[in-house]
Amino acid sequence: MKKITKKKILIIACVIGALLLIYVRLLSHPIRKRVGDFTVDFYSNRVCLAKYHGTEECVTIPNKIGIMPVRTIGFCCFMKNSVIKSVTIPENVEILEPRAFAMCDNLESVKAEEIKFVGYDTFLGDNRLKEANLGNRLETISSNAFQGCEALSSIPYSSKLKSLGHRAFWGSGIEEIGDLSGVNVEEAYIFEDTPWMDKQDTDYVIINNVLQKYKGDKNVSVIPYGVEVLSEAYGWESEEVLTIYLPESVKKICAIGLFVNPNYVIYIPESVEYIEKNEVADENRCKIITVSGSYAEQYAIDNDINYEIVDGWEVPEEDSAE
Numbered sequence: 001m002k003k004i005t006k007k008k009i010l011i012i013a014c015v016i017g018a019l020l021l022i023y024v025r026l027l028s029h030p031i032r033k034r035v036g037d038f039t040v041d042f043y044s045n046r047v048c049l050a051k052y053h054g055t056e057e058c059v060t061i062p063n064k065i066g067i068m069p070v071r072t073i074g075f076c077c078f079m080k081n082s083v084i085k086s087v088t089i090p091e092n093v094e095i096l097e098p099r100a101f102a103m104c105d106n107l108e109s110v111k112a113e114e115i116k117f118v119g120y121d122t123f124l125g126d127n128r129l130k131e132a133n134l135g136n137r138l139e140t141i142s143s144n145a146f147q148g149c150e151a152l153s154s155i156p157y158s159s160k161l162k163s164l165g166h167r168a169f170w171g172s173g174i175e176e177i178g179d180l181s182g183v184n185v186e187e188a189y190i191f192e193d194t195p196w197m198d199k200q201d202t203d204y205v206i207i208n209n210v211l212q213k214y215k216g217d218k219n220v221s222v223i224p225y226g227v228e229v230l231s232e233a234y235g236w237e238s239e240e241v242l243t244i245y246l247p248e249s250v251k252k253i254c255a256i257g258l259f260v261n262p263n264y265v266i267y268i269p270e271s272v273e274y275i276e277k278n279e280v281a282d283e284n285r286c287k288i289i290t291v292s293g294s295y296a297e298q299y300a301i302d303n304d305i306n307y308e309i310v311d312g313w314e315v316p317e318e319d320s321a322e
């Protein structure tokens with residue numbers, strides 16, 4: 001049996017060390033290479049399709065390149081492609097990065113099996129997109145993901161869906177939203193300007209105890225008890241004077257538009273534990289009515305909002321407002 005010398009041990013250690021350095025580097029700094037119709041980023045254990053250069057109308061995404069699984073369709077990979085009409089995405093692909101298919105004028109159909117994450121603006125402006133079947137592992141649809149998809153009549157359904165981002169379906173053709181039980185819908189304007197929103201014949205459009213939109217036309221708005229989160233339900237630039245009463249059930253306010261409109265007077269109870277940070281540079285401010293020591297009082301102080309402290313208030317009958 002041959003002895004392993006110190007020199008051989010040193011050589012083996014150096015080789016292993018070099019391989020580890022390559023592996024670590026590939027985790028964050030991929031090797032980019034043109035492969036067929038794609039520019040591809042090779043990582044240590046996966047690949048990302050960075051850019052499509054083909055001219056096919058019906059594109060099938062490769063499941064693997066060599067022995068490496070394709071996990072991601074990258075940022076702007078197909079953006080502004082005016083040729084593609086359909087895309088078939090295999091089981092290894094889990095992530096659609098931001099703007100991957102944005103502004104593809106003729107894209108009509110996307111079929112996938114295992115997508116988990118849809119980035120912001122992924123299908124932005126795809127006004128001919130009728131079908132977006134992304135599989136039953138979909139968890140996140142990010143901001144503006146399907147904004148302006150006028151031909152899309154239903155949202156991509158998944159029993160594992162957890163959250164919908166800001167303006168995710170704004171201006172789309174959504175007619176039915178399906179069962180969104182357990183889905184976080186606190187972000188603003190998710191279904192704004194859609195057929196579904198237009199046909200909601202109620203003053204208060206509520207999903208999962210989140211007030212999505214106020215459609216009333218009175219000068220007093222008494223939000224129904226049971227609402228726990230207030231999203232951007234009221235117009236930022238409304239010129240109508242409006243007094244808004246929040247019920248004790250409300251815990252969160254995710255609606256900056258409320259606070260930058262000088263025509264609003266808002267009664268905020270002690271139950272509110274969170275108000276979204278106001279980063280809007282605007283001298284116009286609403287007026288807050290609240291109780292001493294409340295979260296709303298401190299929010300008003302921190303954001304230079306006019307406020308009044310009272311011991312309590314009686315909620316008027318909304319129907320009696322002039």
